[in-house]
Amino acid sequence: MSVSLARRSFLRGGRALSAERKPPWTDESFIEACVRCGDCIDACPENVLFKGDGGFPQIRFQDEGCTFCQECVRVCDEPVFDLAREAFPWRARIRDNCLALANIHCQSCQDVCEPSAIRFSPSLGHVPMPTVALDDCTGCGACVAVCPQDAIELSAPEVKETNHD
Template identity: 50%
Template sequence: MSDINQSRRRLFSRRKSNAIRPPWSRQDIEFTDICTRCDKCIQTCETKIIFKGDGGFPEVNFSIDECTFCQKCVEACPEPLFTATDDSPWQIAATINDTCLALNEIWCQSCKDACDPRAISFIPAIGKAPQPQIDTDICNGCGACVAPCPSHSITLLDKKKL
C-alpha cells in the first residue's frame, strides 16, 4: 500500500475514545454516531459529574463527585444510547496507582471510607501502613472513591483492561 493511501486511512479512521460515558451507555454502538449532543443528560445529572467533553459529547468526571445511579441521564436522553437499567451501569472499576499515600507508608484510608459497596479494603502489613486492595467484582464503578483521595491516586478503568 502506498504512503498516500496509508495516510488517508489514518486520517479517516476512528480513534477509540477512552472517555467514560454516562452509566448504562450501550457498548455495541459508536456513542458519537448516535448522540446528538443535546446536553439533556448533563442538565439532569444530580451530582453534576456529566460534562461536555471532546466534540461536545457527554463524559463523566469522578473528580467532581460520584454517580448515584439515579438514572436521570437515561430517562432524559431522547436517543437509543442506553441499555436497560437493570443491567450493570458500567464495565469499569477503580484502580489505585503508586502515588497512593498508603503505598508510600502514610496511613490513609479515604477511599475505603467513601466506598459504599465495600470494594476497597486495607490489608494489614507488619511495619508499614495497611495496603489497599480493590475487589473488582464488587466495585460498581460509582467513583465515590476518586474525589476524596488526597493524592489523586484512583482512576476508573475498563474491567477488561485490569
C-alpha cells in the same frame, strides 16, 4: 465538528480514552444516537457529566462519583442509554503513588466506597494497605473523586475473573 471527526477523537488512544469518558449504560455507538442536547448533563445531580469532545456528554469524576440514580437515562429522548448494559466497563485500580503505600495513613477511598470494594489489610510495621475487590467494584468513581493523591485510575480489566478452581 462533524460526527466522524468526533468519533475519531473519541476513539483516539484506544480503550483507555473512551473508557474514561463514556456516560453510564452506553457503549461507543452512543455518538450515533446522541443529538448533543445536553439534557443528561443538566439532569445529573452529582455533576459528573460534562460537555466533552464534539459536544457529546462525557463523564468525569472530579468532585463526586455516579450514584446510578438514572436521571440521565430518564431525561434522554434518544436511544442512547440501555439499562440492560453494565453501567461502566472499568474498575478501580490503586496506583503506586497511594499515600498508604508510602506508609502514610489514608483510608479516604474506603470511606466513600458504597459497595465496600476497597478493603484495608493490617500490615506489621506499616499502615493498613488498600486492595480493590474487582467483583464488588461498580466503577462509580467515588474513590477517584476523593483521593487526595489522584492515585486511583479506572481501567477495564484485561481478563474477566472466571476462575472456578
